[in-house]
Amino acid sequence: MTQTPIRLTVNGAIHEVAAAAETPLLYVLRNDLALNGPKYGCGLGECGTCTVLIDGAPARSCVIPVSGCAGRDIVTLEGLGTRDKPDVVQQAFIDEQAAQCGYCLNGMIMTTKALLAINPRPTEQEALAALRYNLCRCGTHVEILRAVMRASGQLTEAAD
């Protein structure tokens, strides 16, 4: 347990955090940087609620020690946009009312963001596969899928 400060780039800003090296990134983001977007869901990388982007790739921040993130570029839900200026994916989720309790929403949006970065116009099957390991208990899957399609500019209004 070394306590050398770890330098992180989060949402474009540089932070020095004095957490133990093995501390999962999630706790540093939430407790040290007050970023509430990523949520604790399972601590095992199974459910996806803690998803952030690390160097552009979706990452399950509950199982990645903060020391492994030194010098990397981290983006959280807050880094995409705000209520006043939401990102296109956030706006699509709002437009499609794609949340009930909203606890899994962070993971859904961040994973969608990552998907669209490598596949800007996914088919429904591709979107379903990409979100396969993001769990939602409220059953908002229909609206979430529509949000992905909307965010990628291919929503067919007739579909429901």
Next chain:
Amino acid sequence: MASPVSNGAERQSGSLVVVRSVDEVTSETFVRITADGSVTAYNGHVDLGTGIRTALGQIVAEELDVSFARVVIVLGDTALVPNQGATIASETIQITAVPLRKAAAQARQFLIARAAERLELPEVDLRIEDGLVRGHDNRSVSYGELIGGEEIRLELADDVAVKPVGDYAIVGQSVPRVDLPAKATGELTFVHDIRVPGMLHGRVVRPPYAGVDAGPFVGTSLLAVDESSVRDIPGLVAVVRIGDFVGIVAEREENAIRAAEQLKVSWKPTPALNDLSDVETALRANPSTPRTLIDKGDVDAAISGAAKPMQRTYVWPYQMHASIGPSCAVADFADGNIRVWSGTQNPHVLRSDLALLIERPESEIEVIRLEAAGCYGRNCADDVTADALLLSRAVGHPVRVQLTREQEHAWEPKGTAQLIDVNGGLDANGGIAAYDLATRYPSNAAPTLALLLTGRIASEPAVLQMGDRTAIPPYDYDHMRVVAHDMPPIVRASWFRGVSALPNTFAHESYIDEAATEAGVDPIQYRLRYLRDQRAVDLVNAVAERAGWTPRPVREEKYGDIVHGRGFAYALYVHSKFPGYGAAWSAWVADVAVNKTTGDVSVTRVVAGQDSGLMINPDGVRHQIHGNVIQSTSRALREEVSFERGAVAAREWGAYPIIPFPDVPKIDVLMLPRADQPPLGVGESASVPSAAAIANAIFDATGVRFREPPFTPERILRGLHGAAPATPQALPARAKPSSHIWENPFAKRAGIVATIAAVCTAAIGIGAALLPGRAIAPIARPDASVYSAATIARGQQLAAFGNCAECHTTRNGALYAGGRALETPFGTIYATNITPDVETGIGAWSYPAFERAMRDGLHRDGRQLYPAFPYTHFSKTNDADMQALYAYLMTQPAVHATAPANTLAFPFNLRQLLAGWNALFHQTKEFKPDPAKSEAWNRGAYLVESLGHCSGCHSPRNALGAEQGNAYLAGGFAEGWEAPPLTSLSHAPIPWSEDELFAYLRTGHSRYHGVAAGPMAPVVRDLKALPDQDIRAMAVYLNSFNDAATDAVALAAKLESATQVTTGSSTGARLYQGACAVCHEVGGLPLFGSRPSLALNSNLHSATSDNLIQVILHGIAAPVSSDLGYMPAFRNSMSDAQIEELVTFLRKQFAPDKPAWTGVRETIARVRTSTH
């Protein structure tokens, strides 16, 4: 609607409130309008993620004639809102909103009357637009102006006239949810996100009787808490124990987590719990009291006279609410002002529990309700609030407690198992002769856990009367009896969406379907014979039409591997205290596809029809129906809590899988327009017909009735093929092509005579025959300045390459200061201090002493060193490298540290015997290149054989712990890990190649083999010191022991496509899908880190399961580099039995040509207790 605030209601200069007086001093406020025109409305229910905040805002705005944007809804803060009980049974709109609507209407009537007076116009001539009352002469006055500086207080009247539906402008329109923009941007404060000044972090440690809350052992099982076990945790504030309640408080959350994991707690053995492997038997054995709900006609006579008796039993499994976010709360225990921030669904009930728990009056406690993860009933939200309060009281600071996933899974009050027996049959006309239903529902309200664990309340379970929800079928049978057998819970259980109505309806709707089949009547037509409720009839017809239902008096046989079927079910969800009242009417047509080979059922489409009366927010209703269809489909197909020895075993999503995106059915929602009828609870109703509709569809597809969800592949196969499931057999083990057993080209060749002599020497222990070396005189520690920087740098590289630090440094200890325990088959050896400390290290060692140790295994003082120190390899180091290494070590900081004494068993504690060992197995000889081989090969051989000492782990050892020269690099064991064969004996499905060896040694990752883990990870990390050409040379050398290259790309593609996991057909498969596939599935969305392919992974194909079990239990916390990503440890999340299922599945799935591993359970037990 304005943004929600939970602690609003600041007092403006004047205001109008509508209140209900509770007693002489207290009253409850429903609506407050302030002089600035803002409107706050208060409701005792909370938004569980269903959108009621938005719908209530619509209702208030409508009745008040203000814009939706002007209304703030306050929910669930006990200091502010009326006590309206728990948010259950979809009652908010149907029941709880009624006084709110009246209060708004009353306020409007008061204000318009006042406006009429003020404007001197008759009320009928006034119009209101967003709180501005306007006369026909265009004069106007606002609500705020009408209130002015006055404090107006209206007592809520019962007989308030509300608006006629025809006048509605806001209610009945789809309005976007007010909470979503904040949720989508991370700006909404969930209870998990609350931070108050001075807040500390708590975790709890739960007892071993996981998920059981009744019995004399509850609250009385704790033996001891060893606080010294967490003494090293930084910022630890307190360890708290009260009865069986154990908690820990630390300044930082990650330290609280570590402390809770590390805390040594001893518990009494839990007495034998109820065996829940057979739920039906357990429920029948549970004591119960019968309660007759209806007894109509002459049931017994009708049954005995039935033309075709039909006796059926339906079994519902234990299920979880399975909130996505484990419960969390913050408590601040301050004298006389106790506040808790909670995600509770019943703030007022919780406040009573907390008052009881800490023996303080309710008036001192405020429960502030914040949004949490959806709960669908009673989860651990109240438990964690009580936990936080106990910890805050103990430390005198605000404390936040976050339950772990494992705790939420294990301890949430389960949706109970249920057993429903139906006796009856058909009369001569094919009608239902009689219907005699008995239902068993072992559930209560699940007392808040801390009350039980601390012993504040007795662990005698209460018996509630909740098994009666929708227990009376919606059909008008002439002879009908329904009996609820009220019973206490068997495991901790409480209401879960649909409560007992969902299982009861599963029985009603399965039975009538069976009866229709027997009668040869279309199942919908058959139901309509018995439905008297016109709204039900209308809904059933509308859904049948929407789905394009083709009447089918007789089931048509389906052919092929994949068979399709369609099923119907209907329910009016009757809830609340018996006889209760109905929520929405709901009907499903479900389409399924059943794979008769795999047993896989997919629900391909659901037409869900609903009559919810007036819909406040139609889009909200539609989304709730979607959610309920998906969740209940998940429950019907896959959800069942597993138990081990009566305690909850499922502690993560692999053991309790919920439906993933690709398996979600297409949903067609049909909402009947009933604006003229009162609004009803909408969400839950849509769940109620689910399981029956799906079971009826499976029957249509297969001709087999399934009366016990979940309809997992195993159940379907058992149903289709009888007791012996037609599981595909594992492929026969493929004979391994014959391979070389390689000899070490550099090993000592001892003749037979010499061997015998040496063995005798060793065995008899005539140490005197081969005296250990003489002592070499100590020297003063050499001056660092005598070595060039280049030499030191070279030495540093070599020390890294030789992994010196790996053994000679303890975890978090000073570099090279020794002390690390090395477990050997002969006992424990502690690595020595090799810093240049004169007394305890090697500071007084001359170069000859150092060289002799490295080459001959002798201490400076002449005693033998144990060959755990690989001098058999180091002896091959050339002089230049040896000198550089010496220079480097002698210039390191000296650390005064003495390693503990070795604990070796006799006779291995006799160092003299090592002389014999050396005579047998060691030769002091520098490396000699083989002129017949390439320069790279020889360079590689030197590196591998000398400081690299690869065969130290990768060659098997004989009984005396020496490497077997005739099985060179044929695989060995080190530190609890298998060091796999590096030659053509490799078990890897794709043989190693020079390029893959290079990639693996350079990066710690090979696409065709996996990532370096365990003791190999630091080895590869240390190899970073070597330049590429040295790594390449090692690859060239090692690859010379392999067979010719194969087409790895083609073979990998073949292996991966042949081993894809398509169905969750076993516990092991589901564990893989829930826990492993996210990172290991081939072709998934790229994630941070590597994505090791299990079909190609050497560990899956090895002869032993050790390495696989090592990584599953302990994870990969320190990979070669962070680029490779990390693997979590599953030791605290999965039981031995689950890991055995998983490991067995992985082997069969990804190494189908290899025989099943034996002794997996023992390996798990061994690895679980190992330190690596």
